[in-house]
Amino acid sequence: MNESTPITESEVQALAANWYAKLDAHAPVEDFMPLLAQQGLEMHYPEGVFKGIEGFQEWYNRVIRLFFDEHHELKEVAVLQPADPANATVVVNWQGSFWKPPEPRSQRIVLDSYHTWVVKRSPDTNKPAILKYVVEKLEYAKGSARL
Amino acid sequence: MGATGSITEAELRQLADEFYGRLAAHAPVEQFDELLAKEGLVMKHPNADLHGRDGFAQWYGNTIHRFFNETHTVRSVTITRTVSDAECEAEVVEGWQASFWNPPEPRSQRIQADSGHLWGVRRDPDTGKPVIVTYAVTSVQYAPGSARL
Numbered sequence: 001m002n003e004s005t006p007i008t009e010s011e012v013q014a015l016a017a018n019w020y021a022k023l024d025a026h027a028p029v030e031d032f033m034p035l036l037a038q039q040g041l042e043m044h045y046p047e048g049v050f051k052g053i054e055g056f057q058e059w060y061n062r063v064i065r066l067f068f069d070e071h072h073e074l075k076e077v078a079v080l081q082p083a084d085p086a087n088a089t090v091v092v093n094w095q096g097s098f099w100k101p102p103e104p105r106s107q108r109i110v111l112d113s114y115h116t117w118v119v120k121r122s123p124d125t126n127k128p129a130i131l132k133y134v135v136e137k138l139e140y141a142k143g144s145a146r147l
Numbered sequence: 148m149g150a151t152g153s154i155t156e157a158e159l160r161q162l163a164d165e166f167y168g169r170l171a172a173h174a175p176v177e178q179f180d181e182l183l184a185k186e187g188l189v190m191k192h193p194n195a196d197l198h199g200r201d202g203f204a205q206w207y208g209n210t211i212h213r214f215f216n217e218t219h220t221v222r223s224v225t226i227t228r229t230v231s232d233a234e235c236e237a238e239v240v241e242g243w244q245a246s247f248w249n250p251p252e253p254r255s256q257r258i259q260a261d262s263g264h265l266w267g268v269r270r271d272p273d274t275g276k277p278v279i280v281t282y283a284v285t286s287v288q289y290a291p292g293s294a295r296l
Binding site for chain 2: 024026066070099101104105
């Protein structure tokens with residue numbers, strides 16, 4: 001395998017599954033490094049655009065202190081055409097709780113999140129890594145709390 | 148002046164329901180004033196002895212910033228000693244469930260426990276209603292699988 005080997009849908013599926021499992025586990029931020037492009041990373045969340053590894057760390061260190069009891073379930077991963085880099089669409093169902101002390105009750109968010117990803121092989125490992133991650137839209141379930 | 152005569156278990160039950168209902172609701176601390184003695188209040192929790200309404204307010208402020216999704220269920224109220232028409236001691240057993248979370252851990256934890264208390268209660272001289280004067284946690288029995296304090 002070399003850098004020009006097209007990235008397949010199954011590879012992106014595995015990357016996404018790995019990515020969301022680590023988010024659920026609030027894994028150490030270092031564990032995400034093999035999944036992220038070390039140069040040129042760009043992540044677009046509803047709360048803002050985060051650039052580079054430092055940007056990801058800033059976002060991640062905030063959300064793991066904001067949400068708990070998270071569960072991500074991949075619903076759909078599609079690669080339009082195998083390539084390197086490859087454009088993918090990812091749909092994930094996310095559930096997460098937050099609590100604002102001293103309110104008596106925590107709140108639960110339940111939504112489907114629609115993304116477009118650009119995935120590129122790492123020059124170090126040759127494995128696919130996220131280069132661009134864009135949250136395109138959020139569809140809240142009935143009764144869900146809001147971000 | 149409200150009711151007079153010996154404090155009844157029905158009155159104590161109402162006091163316990165109101166006290167624990169307000170704890171579960173994280174009610175404004177001022178709403179506990181009518182349930183707690185103005186003078187001489189002493190509350191003994193497993194990790195703290197509280198004195199006066201100020202002591203309660205400090206403990207309560209910490210508690211409502213630590214626990215959420217609480218339920219308190221009064222299981223029994225039994226008068227164990229009648230001191231006078233206006234004063235008695237009672238055993239109160241309540242079931243408590245509550246969650247807490249230590250960021251950035253991924254999961255919250257849930258406590259489920261039955262706790263026994265010994266309450267000293269007397270009629271408030273102004274309202275005639277029973278108020279808590281002494282409150283001591285005498286036992287905590289965790290349910291299987293419960294998180295621990």
